[in-house]
Amino acid sequence: MSRYASRATLPHCLLHWAETSPNRVYMTQPMPGGRTxxxxxxxxxxxxxxxxxxxxxxxLPPRSSIALLGRNSAHWIIADLAIWYAGHITVPLYPTLNGETAVYILEHAEAKAIILGKLDGIADGWKDIAPVLPAELPTISLPLSPRADVPQYDDIIATTEPLADVQLPDADQMSTIVYTSGSTGRPKGVMHSFGTMCSVAQALRDTYKVNQDDRMLSYLPLAHVAERAVLETASLYFGFSVFFADKLETFQQDLQRAQPTIFFSVPRLWTKFYLAINEKLPLKKQKVLFNLPLLGKLVKKKVLTQLGLDKCRLAITASAPLPPNILQWYRGLGLELLDVYGMTENYGYSHGSRPGEVRVGYVGHANPGVEQRIAENGEVQVKSPGQMMGYYKDPAKTAEDMTDDGFLKTGDRGEIDPQGRLRITGRVKELFKTSKGKYVAPVPIENKLNVHQKVEVICVTGPSQPQPFALFMLSLDAQAELAKGHLSKDTLTQEFTDLLAGVNATLEDHEKLDYVVVVKDQWTMENGFLTPTMKIKRNIIEDRYLSHADEWLGQRKKVVWE
Known part of the structure; x- marks a missing residue:
């Protein structure tokens, strides 16, 4: 038996698989020139x-914070583990941060060193971060890092003997400080122990039957707990293979290489897959072909193969609801999308849909060991084995977000069905009041609107207005088509008018949208309108646009182009 068979912490896990499966490939990393x-x-x-x-x-002083900045790579995970083996604490930074926020996190976490990974200044915020990194901060460059003037990973590996006296951590020791992306205010540092990081393994084993033969593709940010829990933690605990995406242009190729058996994504990408297939094979034609006894199976298989998901047995979606029609479409292909729900504060270990027990619109049952309840104000409260140790340097905020009996206040409103499945109905603080004194919950309306292939992001707003309205951000493809004359504003105006009428027909009178505004700017992580997990920063968007609401209302149009 392996000396590390307990797999009590992730450092134990790596040594366990190195001892029991030494020659099995763990990670496959794309490198320059098309090689892997x-x-x-x-x-x-x-x-x-x-x-x-x-x-x-x-x-460095014992238990120092060491920052880890870079896009996903095999070496990011190795560096994460190296920091722990050295007896220190990892502080992952989103590669898309702006310079100001990066410096704030480095100072707040009191980082004593930084490890730089895959960055290019094109798909990340490196150009903004590089000029403001403290010159005195000890720096190490991983492969694919932009810095050649600091100690290099390959040289270190070639000239340094492996650590001989390995002191493995206890489960209750702090392992990492994860800074929340934050839809409002400064990011908060969430402290997790080695034990809370491994808590996710129980549900993955018992509910989803994850095992050593599984494969995953890593592309969602490892700096976020979702990818760190579902991919890094799970692969280390269960010993399965991980493939990495190179860049957006090669994503489909990377997916085909990985042939994942588990695919974890966000609604934005599931929707893009759906729309891309519909452009090649219209829904009307799909309906005919899918219903043909023998040919239907072959066509469905071909669609999944084209997506790179024909080997996928576990498809997970998280961060926001998917429209029911898209969920049903995937189910028709033979892919049951399972919604999961969690927060940075509980390492994503909260709720998940179970195979065969999915209820559309619900995020599923509480995971093993998780307690759930709905507070008097409708807030979802959760007590989880993945619960944080608290917010770094902020005991007051920790106390504010926890109940006296140890439940985390999620900030989400929800309801639980008779089978124990949870439905998220919005944010406690996102309700806004119109000038008629009526409260509106924006998220359910946004979900109803989120079905047009030319619209990338939606924000429903309208505090102090007679009725709410919606802001539409077009996709980059749609903007390019408009610029080239391949798409007309008149066509989109009519389509958005029809969409508005259709959604309004399903809403209460006080929820009906007065109009839609097509904004001219792109909302991105870099300009602060989106979080690194692609959620809208509602307060930032409202600060930018609400001052124009009276003018837009005065135009008396159903669709306004900014």
């Missing part, structure tokens, strides 16, 4: 221990 780098479990452990020995040699 395969890293076995034994190699991953060896490199992590060599990097750990180098970090130890920096003579």
């Amino acid at each position: 780098l395969e890293i076995t479990w034994a190699q991953a452990a060896d490199q992590a221990l060599r990097l750990a020995a180098y970090i130890k040699g920096l003579d």
